[in-house]
Amino acid sequence: MKLEFCKLSEEHLELVRKWRMDPEVSKYMYTNPKITHEQQKNWYEKIKKDSTRRYWIIIADDEFVGVINIYNIDLINKRCSWAYYLGETSVRGKGVGKQIELNILSYVFDDLGLNKLCCEVLAFNELVVKIHQKYGSKIEGRLQKHIYKNGEFHDVIVMGILKEEWDEIKEKFDFAKAKIK
Numbered sequence: 001m002k003l004e005f006c007k008l009s010e011e012h013l014e015l016v017r018k019w020r021m022d023p024e025v026s027k028y029m030y031t032n033p034k035i036t037h038e039q040q041k042n043w044y045e046k047i048k049k050d051s052t053r054r055y056w057i058i059i060a061d062d063e064f065v066g067v068i069n070i071y072n073i074d075l076i077n078k079r080c081s082w083a084y085y086l087g088e089t090s091v092r093g094k095g096v097g098k099q100i101e102l103n104i105l106s107y108v109f110d111d112l113g114l115n116k117l118c119c120e121v122l123a124f125n126e127l128v129v130k131i132h133q134k135y136g137s138k139i140e141g142r143l144q145k146h147i148y149k150n151g152e153f154h155d156v157i158v159m160g161i162l163k164e165e166w167d168e169i170k171e172k173f174d175f176a177k178a179k180i181k
Helices: 010-021 037-048 096-111 126-134 163-172
Strands: 003-007 054-060 063-074 079-086 116-122 138-149 152-162
Touching: 003 096, 010 037, 010 054, 010 063, 054 096, 063 096, 079 096, 096 116, 096 126, 096 163, 116 126, 116 138, 126 138, 126 152, 152 163
Parallel strands: 079 116
Antiparallel strands: 003 054, 054 063, 063 079, 116 152, 138 152
C-alpha cells in the first residue's frame, strides 16, 4: 500500500466537512458536528495559523481516505498529541490504520525528535485502544465521565508512548515509509 500524508489545504475542506459529519466517523469523536461551509472555512483559517498543530489528508493508494493531525506540539517538553480518522469507512480493516500508526510514530520520534506522543480515546472505542497498545502505547489513565455526548457521559482513555519505547520495538514492524508533505 502506498501511503501519503498531504498537508491539509482549502481544496480538501468540503471532503473533510462531509467526513466530520458522517455518523460512522463522528461517533468516535468528542462531538457530533453539524458544520456549515462557513464554519469549516473558519476552522481551517484558525488551525492554519496555529504552529502547535499540523493537519494532513491521508492518501492510501492515491485515494483520499482520512485526516491525521498532531497537536499540542510542545518543543520545550518534546511532546505532542495526535488523532486521526478514516473518513472512507470502506478502507477500515485493510491495514491502513497500522500503516498510519507506525508512520506517525516514526515521524514524531525519528523525524521531529520528540520524546512523547499522547492520545485520547473514548473508552467504548476498545478497538482503537487495542491498536494503540499493539504498537507500543500504554494506558496512562482514565478520565471518568469526561465527555458528554448523545445524552450520556463517556470515559476517556489517556495513552502515551515514549521515544525510548518506540526505539525498542520499531524494528519488529514492517511498514513502508509514508510520504509526508
